[in-house]
Amino acid sequence: MPDGxxxxxxxxxxxxxxxGFVDNFYTDSKGKxxxxxxxxxxxxxxxxxxxxxxxxxxxxxxxxxxxxIAYVTVFLRPLKSDAPPLPKDVVDIDDxxxxxEARTAYEQARKDIDEGKTGEAIxxxxxxxxxxxxxxxxxxxxxxxxxxxxxxxxxxxxxxQAIKLNKRFPYPRLNLGVVLNRQGKYKxxxxxxxxxxxxxxxxxxxxxxxxxxxxxxxxxxEAKEHLRAALGDAKLDRAAQAEARFKLGALLNREEHYAEAxxxxxxxxxxxxxxxxxxxxxxxxxxxxKRLAExxxxxxxxxxxxGSEAGGAQLLLGQLYFMQRRLExxxxxxxxxxxxxxxxxxxAQVKKAIEQIKASIGSKQ
Numbered sequence: 001m002p003d004g005x006x007x008x009x010x011x012x013x014x015x016x017x018x019x020g021f022v023d024n025f026y027t028d029s030k031g032k033x034x035x036x037x038x039x040x041x042x043x044x045x046x047x048x049x050x051x052x053x054x055x056x057x058x059x060x061x062x063x064x065x066x067x068x069i070a071y072v073t074v075f076l077r078p079l080k081s082d083a084p085p086l087p088k089d090v091v092d093i094d095d096x097x098x099x100x101e102a103r104t105a106y107e108q109a110r111k112d113i114d115e116g117k118t119g120e121a122i123x124x125x126x127x128x129x130x131x132x133x134x135x136x137x138x139x140x141x142x143x144x145x146x147x148x149x150x151x152x153x154x155x156x157x158x159x160x161q162a163i164k165l166n167k168r169f170p171y172p173r174l175n176l177g178v179v180l181n182r183q184g185k186y187k188x189x190x191x192x193x194x195x196x197x198x199x200x201x202x203x204x205x206x207x208x209x210x211x212x213x214x215x216x217x218x219x220x221x222e223a224k225e226h227l228r229a230a231l232g233d234a235k236l237d238r239a240a241q242a243e244a245r246f247k248l249g250a251l252l253n254r255e256e257h258y259a260e261a262x263x264x265x266x267x268x269x270x271x272x273x274x275x276x277x278x279x280x281x282x283x284x285x286x287x288x289x290k291r292l293a294e295x296x297x298x299x300x301x302x303x304x305x306x307g308s309e310a311g312g313a314q315l316l317l318g319q320l321y322f323m324q325r326r327l328e329x330x331x332x333x334x335x336x337x338x339x340x341x342x343x344x345x346x347x348a349q350v351k352k353a354i355e356q357i358k359a360s361i362g363s364k365q
Contacts, residue, residue, distance in 0.1 A: 001055065001056065001076055002055065002056050002075075002076055002077065002078040002079070006030050006031050007027070007029075007030065007031035008029075009029055010026040010027055010028065010029055010031075011026065011027045011031050011049060012024060012025075012026050012049075012050075013025060013026075013027070013033075013047050013048060013049045013074075014047070014048040014049075014050075014237065015045060015046070015047055016045070016046045016048070016237055016238065016239050017043045017044060017045050017046070022237070022239040022240075024144075025110075026110065026137070028107065029103075031074075034114070035065065043064070043065060044062065044063070044064045045062070045063055045064070045065065046060060046061070046062050046237065046238075047059075047060070047061045047062075047063075047072075047074055048060050048237060049074065049076060051079065054079070055076075055079060056076035056077060056078065056079055057076070057077040057078060057079050057080055058077070058235065059074060059075075059076045059077045061074050097132075097134075098128075098131075098132040098134075098135055099131060099132055101131050102127075102128045102129075102131035102132035102135055102138075103128075105124045105125075105127040105128035105131060105138075106124070106125070106128040106135065106137070106138045106141075108124045109121045109122075109124035109125040109128065109138070109141070109142075110141070112124055113145065118145065118149060121145060122142065122145060122146075125138050125141060125142040125145070126142070129142070134165055136162055136165055136166060136169055136172070139158055139159075139161055139162035139165070139172065140159070140162050140169075140171050140172050140175065142158050143155045143156075143158035143159040143162065143172065143175055143176075143179075144175060146158060147175065147178065147179055147182075150182075152179055152182055152183050155175070155179045156176060156179045156180070156183070159172040159173075159175050159176040159179065160172075160176065163176065168199075170196060170199075170200050170203055170206075173192060173193075173195075173196045174193070174196060174203070174205065174206050174209070176192055177189045177192045177193035177196065177206070177209050177210070177213070178209050180192060180213070181209055181212050181213055181216075186212075186213045186216035186217050187213075187217055189209070189210075189212075189213035190210065190213035190214055190217055190219075193206055193209055193210040193213060194210060197210055197226075204229075204230050204233040204235065204236055204240075205240065207226040207227065207229055207230040207244075208226075208227070208230060208240065208243055208244060208247065210223075210226050211223040211224075211226045211227045211230075211244075211247060212247070214226070215247075215251060220251055220254070220255065223247075223251060224248060224251055224252075227244050227247055227248040227251070228248065230244045231244050231245070231248070238271055238272075239271075239272065241271050242268050242271035242272035242275065242278075243268075243272075245264045245265070245267045245268035245271065245278075246264075246265065246268040246272075246275060246277065246278045246281070248264045249261045249262075249263075249264035249265035249268060249278070249281055249282070249285075250265075250277075250281050252264060253281055253284060253285055253288075256288070258285040258288045258289050259285075259289065261281070261282075261285045262282060262285045262286065262289075265278050265281050265282040265285065266282065269282065274305055275305075276302050276305040276306035276309070276310050277302070277306075277310070279298045279299070279301045279302035279305065279313075280298070280299065280302035280306075280310055280312060280313050280316075282298045283295045283296075283297075283298030283299035283301075283302060283313065283316060284299075284316055286298060287299075287316055287319065287320055292320055292323065292324065295316070295320055296317065296320055299313040299316050299317050299320070300313075300317070303317075307340075308339075308340040308341075311336075311337055311340030311341040311344075312337075312341070314333045314334070314336045314337035314340060315333070315334070315337045315341075315344075315346075315350070317329075317330075317333040318330045318331075318333035318334040318337060318350075318353070321333060322353075322357070327357050327360055327361050328361065330357055331354060331357045331358065331361070334350050334353060334354050334357070335354060337350060338350055338351070338354075
């Protein structure tokens with residue numbers, strides 16, 4: 001803490017890494033957090049602790065793990081004297097009211113997650129909630145775990161339970177919107193996330209899933225507004241910047257604004273170089289502008305990164321090679337596309353193109 005003391009309760013923070021990892025965690029009751037499991041490997045990390053608007057300011061610390069035990073102290077920045085006061089309607093989650101047994105179960109669940117024991121974590125989260133039904137943090141974290149496991153109905157039910165306890169706590173509402181997007185319930189997601197954004201205009205993280213929902217229901221202009229607003233937030237972390245740039249570039253591609261799309265997608269790749277779909281979208285934009293060498297480079301990179309999951313890159317490569325009258329590479333690319341995406345809606349057209357190319361190759365032999 002700014003006065004040199006240890007925190008009196010758990011501290012929520014965001015942990016990100018240069019290879020694209022991002023997640024939210026809590027320290028223990030003395031402000032300590034142990035990096036274990038898959039997280040504990042050579043890489044650069046950033047810890048971001050948002051201001052509590054009472055005792056400390058927003059704090060960002062960068063550090064690196066290099067195959068050795070390291071202790072990194074995060075000194076929270078003193079609150080600026082001119083900082084705006086905490087709004088009266090903002091909820092401060094005080095889990096100190098939870099009985100010791102519930103807190104112990106919650107902490108065990110977090111430890112289970114660090115050790116990859118998801119089944120045990122679910123059991124311990126549920127035990128904490130039975131012991132203290134108002135345990136908002138446990139409910140939200142259980143919902144997040146269900147979301148990561150793709151158990152979407154259970155995630156939605158858990159977040160809804162948390163929202164019923166306190167509608168002003170924003171994170172269950174944000175997470176419910178993410179779940180609804182994953183379930184394809186875009187109209188409901190847009191409503192949930194839109195209301196959350198209006199009541200919490202400074203919560204930038206809501207704008208990205210809201211943009212997703214708006215895109216799917218055809219409100220592209222509103223989606224772009226939210227993405228640009230997110231990018232205008234100086235506090236947006238690197239991973240979120242890359243995601244927002246990619247989504248804005250994909251939207252601009254969809255609207256056939258290819259030059260603008262290229263600008264956004266190039267910046268997305270600069271922030272997160274191994275984003276498969278950003279390379280694929282960028283290759284598609286270059287192809288539309290007949291910048292074929294650049295298109296080929298990006299599409300090949302997309303397929304290198306994503307393999308069959310980026311099967312669309314082979315379709316575009318087939319088109320590119322056909323435009324160059326490179327029939328054999330075009331044939332191979334189209335055939336690979338059908339192997340990667342056997343249920344493609346345009347399979348009949350691609351098969352017809354393959355037969356035409358084979359006929360052309362045969363006539364030249």
